[in-house]
Amino acid sequence: MGDGPPSLWEWIARNWDTGRAGSIRDLLSDHLLMSLVPIVAGLALALPLGLACIRWRWLYQPTAAVFNVLYALPSLPLFMLLISVTGLSPVTVIIPLIFYAMAVLIPAVVDGIRAVPEHVRQSAVAMGFTPLRRLVQVELPIAAPVVIAGLRVVAVSSISLVSVGALIGQGGLGMLFTRAYQNPFLPPVVVGIGLIVLLALVADGLLVLAQRLLTPWERARRAT
Amino acid sequence: MNWLVDFFGDPAHWSGPYGIPVRLLEHLEFSALALFLATLVAVPLGLLIGHTGRGHLVVVVSANLARAIPTLGVLVLFVLLLGTASIWPVIIPLVLLAVPPILVNTFEGIRGVDPELRDAAYGMGLRGGQVLGQVLVPVALPLILLGLRLSAIQVVATTTVAAYTGLGGLGRFVIDGFATQDYASVFGGSVLIVLFALVVQVGFTLVQRVTVSPGVSRRLKVRDSGATSR
Incomplete structure (x- = not known):
């Protein structure tokens, strides 16, 4: 306290909300937005694509191959190549993260729905469900655990990957890392890693909770 | 596109300690070193845990945690703590982040082997080590190699980011180019990394094709087409 370098807690208190750009609170909300968009957009794109891959079987192999390749590409060069199109904006970081998310979620959607037992599907048909109603009320709920397992991977890795964007000045909490490196100082790194891991754990926990709520029959089955 | 011509057409980029060949070799060297050390730790550990069934919680937790930990943060943390006198403050986090994918997939591969197959091996009189080496590992090989591939992807990406903390390799073109607004270098470097x-x-796909026993891969194919046939 007092003289000397500030302790971790002092540093947090002093930088939490400075009123200027780049306070921890600002970076945290940037980070939330930049990781949430890829998760949601990834799912929104992977669902129809996955369904198309089930409907037209030949489509799955090439789609999976393309996204497999995209998934293998490091994020930093992708950000750099995108800069010429989207400039130095959060979008430049968000777009590659959407591709990574789709690479995980498309197989999850396809596997999840293909795993719906044939007799269940036929029962729905026999009960007069239209294809859309069958999808929404029977197939998607049964596929939910597999899709959510994919979403958990996507959520956690998106939250941590956003920080690489700091290397082009768009990294949410990752900005704490570049700041700490340019002006050698430990607290920002520790706070950055801590908050990112915490965000990831919270996101993971929320998805586990969502799965419980979306698949009540799993619990009922376990109880009996 | 002009930037690419500038970058690849400049003869100065093809020689000297900061030229493309040297940077490429550095990238290969650091990635291979990290992957090698990680394999040395993760494969035996995964085999042990998968075979004995003890300590699988360690595997699950390490896998989840590794995904959540930001690589850039860990790199900066190690460099701030250990300095930049050698490359090890950067290589250690590379290795740490490369371990979990190999560990998880090796473990899952061994644990996922058909128990009947394992019992049959014991029934034929093989000992624990023989069962592991002659039955479990060959059958689990596709997953073990998948782990290695995922880990390699991770290492190549992290080596790129590590250029920020002073490591050589292809990331240098991108990081230094960005800092000096030399966009020819940024794009050229990005293309090289990609x-x-x-x-x-592709290399890992080929290795998988060569090393996985045809019996294992063919049987998987048979099972696949059986499950998906109308």
Whole structure:
């Protein structure tokens, strides 16, 4: 306290909300937005694509191959190549993260729905469900655990990957890392890693909770 | 596109300690070193845990945690704590982040082997070590190699980011180019890294084709087409 370098807690208190750009609170909300968009957009794109891959079987192999390749590409060069199109904006970081998310979620959607037992599907048909109603009320709920397992991977890795964007000045909490490196100082790194891991754990926990709520029959089955 | 011509057409980029060949070799060297050390730790550990069934919680937790930990943060943390006198403050986090994918997939591969197959091996009189080496590992090989591939993808990407903390390699073109607004270098370097990652990916696919026992891969194919036939 007092003289000397500030302790971790002092540093947090002093930088939490400075009123200027780049306070921890600002970076945290940037980070939330930049990781949430890829998760949601990834799912929104992977669902129809996955369904198309089930409907037209030949489509799955090439789609999976393309996204497999995209998934293998490091994020930093992708950000750099995108800069010429989207400039130095959060979008430049968000777009590659959407591709990574789709690479995980498309197989999850396809596997999840293909795993719906044939007799269940036929029962729905026999009960007069239209294809859309069958999808929404029977197939998607049964596929939910597999899709959510994919979403958990996507959520956690998106939250941590956003920080690489700091290397082009768009990294949410990752900005704490570049700041700490340019002006050698430990607290920002520790706070950055801590908050990112915490965000990831919270996101993971929320998805586990969502799965419980979306698949009540799993619990009922376990109880009996 | 002009930037690419500037970058690849400049003869100065093809020689000297900061030229493309040297940077490419550095990238390969650091990635291979990290992957090698990680394999040395993760494969035996995964085999042990998968075979004995003890300590699988360690595997699950390490896998989840590794995904959540930001690589850039860990790199900066290690460099701030250990300095930049050698490359090890950067290589250690590379290795740490490369371990979990190999560990998880090796463990899952061994644990996922058909128990009947394992019992049959014991029934034929094989000992624990023989069962592991002659039955479990060959059958689990596709997953073990998948772990290695995922880990390699991770290492190539992290080596790129590590250029920020002073490590050599292809990331230098991108990081230094960005800092000095030399966009020819940024784009040229990015293209090189993307190509490098693609070659690694293709390389692992080929290794898998060569090393996985045809019995194992063919049987998987039979099972696949059986499950999906109308």
